[in-house]
Amino acid sequence: SAVENARACKRDVAFIKVPSSRFAMSPISASFYDDPSSHLVIYGVTGTEGKSSTVSFIWQLLRLSGIKAGFISTVQYSLGGEAVNNPQHQTTPEAPIVQRELYEMLQNGCTHAVVESSSHGLSTKTNRLGDVKFDCALFMNVTLEHLEFHGTYEQYKSDKANLFRALDKVCHTKLIAGKETKVPSFGIVNLEDPAASYFASATSKKVVGFTTEGMAGKQAAEEIKAAPLPPVPQNMAYISSRNIASARYGITFSMHRFDSSVPEGERVIHVKAPLPGAFNAYNITAALIAVSGTTLIPLAKLAELTQKLLPVTGRMTVIDCGQPFEVIVDYAHTPSSFETIFPPLKKRCSGNIICVFGSGGERDTKKRPLQGAVAARFCSTEILTDEDPRFEDSMKILEDIALGAIKEGKIKDKDLLLIPDRRQAIRKAFALAEKDDIVLLLGKSHENSIIYGDKATPYDEIAEAKAALVEMGFSS
DSSP states (O other): OEESOGGGSOTTSOOEEOSOHHHHHHHHHHHHTTOGGGGSEEEEEEOSSSHHHHHHHHHHHHHHTTOOEEEEOSSEEESSSSOEEOSSOOSSOOHHHHHHHHHHHHHTTOSEEEEEOOHHHHSTTTOTTTTOOOSEEEEOOOOSOOHHHHSSHHHHHHHHHHHHHGGGSSOOEEEETTEEEEOOOEEEEETTSTTHHHHHTTOSSEEEEEEESOOHHHHHHHHHTOOOOOOOOTTOOEEEEEEEEEETTEEEEEEEEEOTTSOGGGSEEEEEESOOOTTHHHHHHHHHHHHHHHHOOOHHHHHGGGGGOOOOTTSSEEEOSSOSSEEEEEOOOSHHHHHHHHHHHHHHOSSOEEEEEOOOTTSOSTHHHHHHHHHHHHOSEEEEOOSOOBTSOHHHHHHHHHHHHHHTTOOBTTTEEEOOOHHHHHHHHHHHOOTTOEEEEESOTTOOEEEETTEEEEOOHHHHHHHHHHHTTOOO
16 A cells, blocks of 8 residues: 555555655556556547537547447446446546546457546646546637636646646557557647647647637637737648537538648538537537547548437437427536537527526636626526535525626616525526527536535436426426
8 A cells, every 4th residue: 555654554564655645546556457548549538618528429439430438427437338327427536446447448348448537637636647548638628617726727727738748658559459559649629729729739749729610719718818828830730610500409510621631622521410509519520530530530431420429418408398498408607618508599599598507616706707797698587596505605606696797787686586496496497488488507417416515415407407397287
C-alpha cells in the first residue's frame, strides 16, 4: 500500500511512503490491472458542455463500424456490451475504478475505449486519469464552471489541457488484440472557443479543428471576459459544418473540409441524424473526425452511419404524451449552454418558450444572474426552481438568478416565477403552456436526485414530466 503517514502502519506491513496517497492511486491502479490502456485505442473528451453526447456518438460510430468498444461517461457506460445507466453519475470515477473498467473492457474483447474526461479527473489534485494512455484528445469548449474547485478560469483551462499534454507522454505503439499497432495520435479542437489555440499548443501532435456557423465561441469569450487569444495556425486542417437545419426530431448539415490533402470532389459531406438540437452538429462533427482519424475509415462512409445514432438520455429528450405543446428535457445549466440551445428553439417555435431551471448550491455563484439574463432574452416566462441547493438557502439562489432576469425586463410574479419545489414548478409550466409552445426543463436531466443539505432526495425529471402530463389527462 501507499501511505502518507508511516506511523499509521504496523511493522509487518509493507508500504511505500508517498507525498499524496490519492495521486499515487493512479499509477498503482494501472499497474495492478496490468496497464489496460496500453492495449486499447483511447479517446478522451473534455469540455464544459457536450462531453457525454460526444462520447456516446464516438462509441456508437465505432460499434456501427464493427469495432468492439466501451465507454465511461456521466450518464451511461459500457464495458463492451450494451450501454447501461451510470448510477453514480460521476463523470470521471477515481483512478482504481477507471483502470478496473478499462481492464474489464479489455477482458470483454474491446479494442477501443472512450473516456469522458472531466476537469476534476484531469487535475493533478485527483490524478484520476494520470495513467490513462490517451491517443485522441477532443476539446469541446471551456466556460465558467467548477471555479469552486479550480480557483480560477486559467487553472480550470490548464487542468483540462492536461488531456492534450498527455498525448506527448506515452508511446502510441500498442499491443492491441495481440498485434503490435501504431495508433494515430492527434487532438481535435472547437475553433469557435477562444481557448482553441491554447489547447492546440498543449501538444506537439497534429491537431484538427472544427467549427459551425454558430456564435458559441463569441458568447463564451464575452461570458468569461477573456482577452483575445492568438489565432489558430493557418496550416491547421479543419472542418466547418454549415447549413444546419434542426427540426423537432432531427438535424441535417453539410461538413466542408478545409484540408489541402483532400481531393476537391470529396470536400463536402452531407450529414443527417435523428437527433434534435442544432448544437448536436458540434458533437457529431467532433465524433466523426475522431473515429475517422483513428480507424482510417473514410469520413464520407462514417457519415452514412449518423442516421442510426441514438440520443443520450436527458439530452434534448422530447417528452410526448399527446399534449399540444412541446416538452424538452436537457442538461443545460450554464450561460453558454443556454446560449447554445435557446436560439434554434426560438427560431422554430411558433408559440412561446417557457423554461424551468435553477442553479446548484455551493457552486460558482457568478453564473446565476447570467443564467437568468440569457433565459430572459429568449423565453416568454422563466420559472426558477431548485437544482441541488445543498446547504444554501433555496430562495437566495433563486433570487440571485432573478437579478439577471429582472435586468432584462422580467417582472416577478408575472413572467418571472420563483417556485422552489421542482415538481410544482413543472406543473405550473405545463399549466401555462398553450398550443405550439415549448416548455424546457433544464439542469437535472439524467440525474436521479435533488440534493438538500447532504441528503439526496430521489428525483427523476423525465418521469416527473410524464406524471404531470398524465395528471392533466394526456396519455403516458
